[in-house]
Amino acid sequence: MDELSKDELRELISVDEGPCLSIYLPTHKSDKGVTTNPSRFKSLIRAAERQLQTAGLRSVEIQKLISPARKLIDSISFWRHQSEGLAVFCSPRKFERFRLPIKFEELAIVSGRFHIKPLIRFFTGEGQFYVLALSQNDVRLLRGSHFNVTELDIETVPTNLADALRDDVIPKQIHFHSGTTGRGGKRDSIIHGASAEPDAKDAMLRYFHRIDKGLHEYLKNKRAPLVLAGVDYLFPIYKEVNTYPFIVDEGIEGNPDRLSPEQLHEKAWKIVQPRLERAIDKAVCKYKGFEGTGSGLASSDIHEILDAAFQGRIEYLLVAVGAHLWGSYDPNAGEIRFDEKPENDNEDLLDYAAVHTIWNRGTVYVVERERVPGDRPFAAMFRF
DSSP, X not given: OOOOOHHXXXXXXXXXXSOEEEEXXXXXXXXXXXXXXXXXXXXXXXXXXXXXXXXXXOHHHHHHHHHHHHHHTTOHHHHHSOOSEEEEEEETTXXXXXEESSOOOOEEEEESSOOOGGGGGGGSSSSOEEEEEEOSSOEXXXXXXXXXXXXXXXXXXXXXXXXXXXXXXXXXXXXXXXXXXXXXXXXXXXXXXXXXXHXXXXXXXXXXXXXXXXXXXXXXXXXXXXXXXXXXXXXXXXXXXXXXXXXXXXXXXXXGGGSOHHHHXXXXXXXXXXXXXXXXXXXXXXXXXXXXXXXXXXXXXXXXXXXXXXXXXXXXXXXXXXXXXXXXEETTTTEEEXXXXXXXXXXXXXXXXXXXXXXXXXXXXXXXXGGSOXXXXXXXXXXX
């Protein structure tokens, strides 16, 4: 699975030299996917070729544009390592591809800018969350979505207490009780929270501080929920040193060494999903509370939404899955041109609103149409 940072998202949206080709494909990680994924991807490339021909490009220009994407078709090693979704972007000066934990709808679009709205869930916490599995014998960070989970290798994070405190004096009290057998036959030594000796707790604080410090560089620009997994008395100790602001109060209790990534994912999703649902419901209720009051803090008017997105005033933006609004927007003049379909000189205006909302620390929810309030597939609440 590949990383996708906000800087990379910014680079994609800043490309304004078309034609820009965006391809999205839901992928299968099984052996069957090694043959079916490239075949379906090839069909999307053919669909893109037809769009490019309709746009008036010559055959040589089309082949030059799609050549980097076409090379992926025959790369067996590439198709053997897939996540839930593949996003590919081609323009005259840029080519990028990302294997991400999001199950996209099949889509091939040619327009004046890259179509990035399907990526939005990756940045709102809706598309991903983290699990930090803590024990004295092992530390694991996992990244999950609704669909899958991946164990990450973060070199700056200590792997166990002994390694973290190798140069420190570890008090004997921390080893006074031996727990259950974990992965690989290792036994987990534990301390009791309320009755732990001060020196033992201090050792755990130092251990957890080094874990938090090691995670900081990786998590510093993330906003996804972080769920702790471990023996329950370790949670308050870790939270004393934690600096990641999106840690979840509820954790996965028990020895995480005995749980597979898939088991941790299942337990964490049960914690994360209700939080997401509540957050969406809260945004919808807030919109309905302002709607029709004359406060100017809620709107489903695209002119008002685009102006507010450009000015950094959107707090929440709700957009229906699969909704598109093609055209162009001039923020200086406040003028909008609407088109019936993607063209070389236009973009998805909902993409524009979503990206600018995220850049300005607003929240975007891509939801089913029936969850968007009002009679349009988009709605926004403003900070002021």
